[in-house]
Amino acid sequence: MIIVMKPGAARADIERVVERVHKAGLQTHLSAGEDRTVIGVIGHNPYSVKDAFTHDASVADVIRITKPYKLSGREFRPRDTIVELPFGIRIGGGGVAVMAGPCSVENEAMLIETANAVRDAGGHILRGGAFKPRTSPYAFQGLGRAGLAHLARAREVTGLPVITEVMTPSEVECVSDAADVVQIGARNMQNFDLLREVGRQPKPVMLKRGLSSTIEEWLLSAEYILAQGNYNVLLCERGIRTFDTATRNTLDIAAVPLLRELTHLPIVVDPSHATGKWSLVAATARAAVAAGADAVMVEVHPRPDEALSDGPQSLTPANFAALVPQLAAVAEAVGRRLLPPVAAPATATAS
């Protein structure tokens, strides 16, 4: 950490600052420049005095020079994390996975219809929301535990692992029982009690980026989960909020290679929420794979115009079936490979 004194700070001012740092058990290193002195702070936790000088009129600035996340950062853990799911699916490490399914679980029949279409087209993981965070209290709020049961049935019938969202700590246990991947939605990225709770359960967690979260805040939220002992965390870029309302959000595509530098965790991109418009999903999904994403997640609904949520951004099964080979082609163009298709379970032949 660096403390920058104002030009013209007196010797006594500098000594006062140095003394305060020493009092906290830290060491200092002075450097006198042309018109100002900077004080390096050295020791185990220099940030314990980071805010100690904001009321000191002789201090111009205090500058942090190390990253505040340790477990999720690549600096101290250089090798890529690979998240292993049932049915031999691995996220990270070079393959590209496709997650797909409806925004909300609406009933068992539509879920299984969609899941079969996803698997037949080459998708690897079934998504579907049982607990739904909705901006308006008057909107469809999801089926809750009944939705989890439908997901379990669709998993059994189709052989696809499932990912579904948890919204509150008291439901972590039941979601964790039903899901292969537990999702934390964008609105809950800084719901710290919830992060701690999913850090204590055994299933992998997909952490969506908050609507207006910096990369650093996102990695610190991952850190909450890792610090509880759960290292199987996927990071999902799903668009950020900007001044531009032509799309629902703005897909921060550069976050993909940037995260690759900063963290060892696998990276997922959700072009459906990022764009909010189904006609833009294919192009941005291809872009995500070209940029190096380990997985993409897209919304698919058999009849988007009747969907209870997010119809405007849902692909039809036919659109989705057209997209998968495009993603495979782009993956190969960048030296990667789509994961192999999931086999239908023996007992599901009649479905």
Add this chain to the structure above:
Amino acid sequence: MIIVMKPGAARADIERVVERVHKAGLQTHLSAGEDRTVIGVIGHNPYSVKDAFTHDASVADVIRITKPYKLSGREFRPRDTIVELPFGIRIGGGGVAVMAGPCSVENEAMLIETANAVRDAGGHILRGGAFKPRTSPYAFQGLGRAGLAHLARAREVTGLPVITEVMTPSEVECVSDAADVVQIGARNMQNFDLLREVGRQPKPVMLKRGLSSTIEEWLLSAEYILAQGNYNVLLCERGIRTFDTATRNTLDIAAVPLLRELTHLPIVVDPSHATGKWSLVAATARAAVAAGADAVMVEVHPRPDEALSDGPQSLTPANFAALVPQLAAVAEAVGRRLLPPVAAPATATAS
């Protein structure tokens, strides 16, 4: 709701759209313009078909024309809500209240020292966080229930009602027992399970605006609380996230008069979190009162350089004591009046 057809949409396209609307039990009203037709949708809940045409290539746009919040909106409830607190304090209806105190409750002694300073300077409500949402898992996380006990003691000693934050549904009951106003922080503005829970407890709720929430999303979050039967909701503008990092957040001062038009709920401004810098707090607090806020909330700490959180934005008791008469002067300049000082309780004379 208005459905805008593309230029050149055929008669059959229009008929298909109209039929779909009628199927949902709604009526239509056609209007043929120079180069396109628009279809008005009339009926009880036109939004049930809002997303039904996003995959229809002949439809250009679907436009909403009513506001989605009912209980919090002024359209259907024109009179200002006034929130009554103990000790005769009323927020809304023309007076201006001042909430002040430390970011975090650190221990009983510092809390009572601060609370006395707040009351003596003319503050009306004591703030202090027991449960603290922190970006990093390595930062001080608050004292939890012990902090609530300190707040109860400070309330008793100083005669100030207290406001404190709740972060998760399982702690709503204990926070509600201890607090006069329950605060929902910015990061939890769309934690819908938590909103429902505070909607079911009896104390007033202060709902902070999310970091990047639109005014409409904010009022819809308030709607979650009101829909549970709790109508005592305060809205607190605390700065939004923008490209500008010169201040911690950007105080959206125009939100004050805009909310006044849109809602009957009282409006609070928090210049400490909005600016993140103590030297900017006084000017922006004065601006808030000039713009018509019903209350301001500022952070005060006896020794900001030793604060466990938010020291950089905390006023000293001396700064705060200088600010209160400024707020009183501005309030009078705009035809309002600071609430009268709170009397020290008889038993607290020794404090």
Add this chain to the structure above:
Amino acid sequence: MIIVMKPGAARADIERVVERVHKAGLQTHLSAGEDRTVIGVIGHNPYSVKDAFTHDASVADVIRITKPYKLSGREFRPRDTIVELPFGIRIGGGGVAVMAGPCSVENEAMLIETANAVRDAGGHILRGGAFKPRTSPYAFQGLGRAGLAHLARAREVTGLPVITEVMTPSEVECVSDAADVVQIGARNMQNFDLLREVGRQPKPVMLKRGLSSTIEEWLLSAEYILAQGNYNVLLCERGIRTFDTATRNTLDIAAVPLLRELTHLPIVVDPSHATGKWSLVAATARAAVAAGADAVMVEVHPRPDEALSDGPQSLTPANFAALVPQLAAVAEAVGRRLLPPVAAPATATAS
């Protein structure tokens, strides 16, 4: 255009509004809903009365339903524009072009060294700034007209057409003489006098998106150029400003497919300015091609650590040579093809 009356607007209010519309030579179409009336405005230019009701207390909202750009919009001109450059280079229509070169022209030798490297690696168009918009008056401001002469020489030696920026109307003529494509930088996207001036000269124009410009504002700025008779306009997405400072700007990748829907003009992406960090350029350039861009523009400098501007985001010639085949592979994966390499001119064999 639609005028939405407030709930409870009286018959006289509605009549007053209708009369005002008729006075402007427009027709109206009333539609009475459950709790409010909406008035459709029909005629040649309904926007002439768009702002006429903002002080009318009985009007809730006025909603536009057509797009304000005509010449640049796809609605009235469905076929893709193809911009033809010298040496047989065509932008738009299915091929993918690569523009590359230094941020600034620093001297003739470095420019020709870079240009040769660009051509030899498979780049098609040489970029280089002679007039440089710099945030600080103390930064290198470009070589001006001398830089244009260096560009002319590099063009002759390498056989690459050149693109360079113009900053002010009085320099349009000299830039137009020297350049094959005249660039309008992001900061000048709404410099309307400059837009009109480049609309009157014969060379194609590449219009960069402003730092915080909406898609609609961008297309309206293109409209300024087209309205002067110059239809050869390229739109260049170069990152927008958001709260996120981890990258220099945020590359709005979804703008590529969105523009494809809205306009017939060719689309260029500049990943160098969008990210500001050379190590992120390759991944985002690949993403741009995967999303359907007609061209990418990247900064290349032989010795980025000595560059007078934008060194941090410049590729070395070796980085660039590694990127081109990646772009070719992604282009083929999405059914397109990189333009063929440019042949060295006969007279340049000694270079």
Add this chain to the structure above:
Amino acid sequence: MIIVMKPGAARADIERVVERVHKAGLQTHLSAGEDRTVIGVIGHNPYSVKDAFTHDASVADVIRITKPYKLSGREFRPRDTIVELPFGIRIGGGGVAVMAGPCSVENEAMLIETANAVRDAGGHILRGGAFKPRTSPYAFQGLGRAGLAHLARAREVTGLPVITEVMTPSEVECVSDAADVVQIGARNMQNFDLLREVGRQPKPVMLKRGLSSTIEEWLLSAEYILAQGNYNVLLCERGIRTFDTATRNTLDIAAVPLLRELTHLPIVVDPSHATGKWSLVAATARAAVAAGADAVMVEVHPRPDEALSDGPQSLTPANFAALVPQLAAVAEAVGRRLLPPVAAPATATAS
């Protein structure tokens, strides 16, 4: 400037960096921390090597520690600048001035009608645009030189100094001749050729903040003007672009006290453009004065519903007359005072 090495940088890496710095004529100061070394760079212009290490894999970061603006910064020029206008009007130094008038000059009669109303209500400076930057080429573009003549006439008749915008370098001379203050609009804040040109003419300049400009970029744009010798620069905050579209822009009220700390230049606030809605102008104008602005600028139009531009944000003369005493009261509440009213010229009694 500080160069931060990566953890584990080898001795040879550090020596290479140090050598590169010395080669540029600068000195270094090493400080070895727990897990990384930081290198202080000392000398006249350390920023000459700021970008020299972005391709060096052993360097983590390069951190600037001084402000890049000198002439506009308070560090080297602590005393407030006061801008003197004709008729004894001074901006800065404790008084509060009010600028008002129509968005565009539409014709002489309406301008004089408005100007008289402005003066009679207590306004000090007449605003009015002759050259108008408009997003659409199809919108009213201003009267140009004829508008300047109307302004000159209004100035003569009412005794108010005038402020008007210049859009392009070739028109600086004629605008400078007609205006008492030359305005640079938000879209031209980084039109550097124009900034240099107004820096060379004698009239004070009001520099509006760009739509998405940081405070630092704004002060660097002011620096372009000051560097040409014109020190009479006013900074006008007029709202920034954020995700929030409930108001036209977001008024950054905290910029007022922040600028007061950073610069000696006078500060103006334009609540009309900041909010875009006339009903929000009075509250935000009061807030601006409460926050310490040296002047406010508001749009006034005798018949806003017939205005050729910005009618929605224009006050009527009656609204404006009601606002001025409110601003006077707030100014006094914060220890300042509205400038005295401007006397009508002797020859204008008949107006």
